[in-house]
Amino acid sequence: MARTSTTAQSSNPPPRGSPRFLLVAAILAGLVILGTGAFLALALRDNPRGAAGTVLASAIGGPFQLVDQNGKTVTDADLKGKWSLIYFGYTHCPDACPTALNDISIALSELGPKRDAVRPVFITVDPERDTPESLKAYVTSFDAPILALTGTAEQVAQAAKGYRVYYAKHPEAGGDYSMDHSSVIYVMDPEGRFTASFTHESAPEQISERLKKLIG
Amino acid sequence: MSIKILAFAAGLVVTSAALAQPTQLEVHNAWAGATPGKAENGAAYVTITSPTADRLVSASSPVAKKAELHSMSMQGMVMKMRPITGLDIPAGQPVTLKPGGEHIMLMGLNQPLHEGQSFPLTLDFEKAGPRTVTVTVEKAGARGPGPAAAKH
Numbered sequence: 001m002a003r004t005s006t007t008a009q010s011s012n013p014p015p016r017g018s019p020r021f022l023l024v025a026a027i028l029a030g031l032v033i034l035g036t037g038a039f040l041a042l043a044l045r046d047n048p049r050g051a052a053g054t055v056l057a058s059a060i061g062g063p064f065q066l067v068d069q070n071g072k073t074v075t076d077a078d079l080k081g082k083w084s085l086i087y088f089g090y091t092h093c094p095d096a097c098p099t100a101l102n103d104i105s106i107a108l109s110e111l112g113p114k115r116d117a118v119r120p121v122f123i124t125v126d127p128e129r130d131t132p133e134s135l136k137a138y139v140t141s142f143d144a145p146i147l148a149l150t151g152t153a154e155q156v157a158q159a160a161k162g163y164r165v166y167y168a169k170h171p172e173a174g175g176d177y178s179m180d181h182s183s184v185i186y187v188m189d190p191e192g193r194f195t196a197s198f199t200h201e202s203a204p205e206q207i208s209e210r211l212k213k214l215i216g
Numbered sequence: 217m218s219i220k221i222l223a224f225a226a227g228l229v230v231t232s233a234a235l236a237q238p239t240q241l242e243v244h245n246a247w248a249g250a251t252p253g254k255a256e257n258g259a260a261y262v263t264i265t266s267p268t269a270d271r272l273v274s275a276s277s278p279v280a281k282k283a284e285l286h287s288m289s290m291q292g293m294v295m296k297m298r299p300i301t302g303l304d305i306p307a308g309q310p311v312t313l314k315p316g317g318e319h320i321m322l323m324g325l326n327q328p329l330h331e332g333q334s335f336p337l338t339l340d341f342e343k344a345g346p347r348t349v350t351v352t353v354e355k356a357g358a359r360g361p362g363p364a365a366a367k368h
Binding site: 091092093094100101103105134137138139141142170173176178180181184199 | 249250251252253254255256257258259288290293294295296297298299315316319321322323355356357358359
């Protein structure tokens with residue numbers, strides 16, 4: 001009798017494990033995930049501190065030890081004290097990498113006196129071909145002073161892992177190869193915390209406007 | 217005398233008609249980004265217009281050991297570059313190669329490409345045959361052609 005009354009009253013919550021309960025749970029879980037995403041998106045856009053202080057700040061970045069274009073060892077600790085714009089790429093890349101580095105150069109030139117507070121960093125995903133010497137010649141072609149980093153395959157892999165950067169060698173005819181790689185510009189604050197990111201769709205003006213707000 | 221004038225007038229008519237409506241495949245706005253440092257690869261971009269459907273099948277230039285047609289795609293945040301066998305040119309619709317899309321990859325450059333310099337590039341089309349254009353070199357990482365490229 002009690003059983004019939006529960007099924008008759010549709011306003012009662014459905015028992016755990018029933019299809020309806022699972023559906024409601026799935027919808028609620030979806031709302032929570034969407035809400036978190038929306039919150040993070042809003043927080044990243046409106047918060048002058050960007051992602052610093054949110055869960056994302058510690059999700060991207062991490063310890064690394066690499067060598068710069070002058071042969072000097074550089075670790076993540078050396079990046080502290082300035083804002084960093086970090087881009088992973090490779091010098092044999094004819095399109096996306098020069099575009100990103102030129103966008104960064106234009107954005108920095110629009111920062112005026114604040115440009116000295118920002119350090120662009122280019123980390124190769126192709127340590128096999130990108131020696132400190134070739135990186136040095138490469139980055140001096142851009143207007144901004146870029147710190148270019150390479151290392152052993154293991155050192156580069158560790159840096160890329162920290163920044164959630166994917167890369168893979170794609171062999172081509174004749175023994176040549178290109179690199180598939182994540183194409184993202186990361187903004188790290190002077191404490192080394194992830195703060196914001198830009199993609200190939202971000203125009204230099206958008207990058208400089210965002211940086212002005214972040215640097216304050 | 218009057219025949220000469222007539223011929224001249226006819227010539228004018230033909231020329232203005234050609235200007236208004238391209239009667240054959242045209243390649244313009246040819247540009248490339250300067251190559252940073254000793255980078256061995258560069259990318260060139262053009263705009264192609266053809267009154268009839270055609271297909272770009274290969275490219276070559278004396279500045280590089282070989283030139284290949286490449287496409288770039290973003291899968292999520294991951295940039296992938298792949299050789300393609302050709303590029304369809306639909307009738308009457310301009311096709312613009314640009315950063316982030318298709319490009320002509322110049323592989324094994326004999327010398328770095330410097331901003332302000334120019335070089336020849338030959339494109340082979342399935343129906344229209346070869347077309348040689350002058351490529352203007354822009355700043356490394358430029359997102360489009362400058363005023364000099366537009367003149368060619």
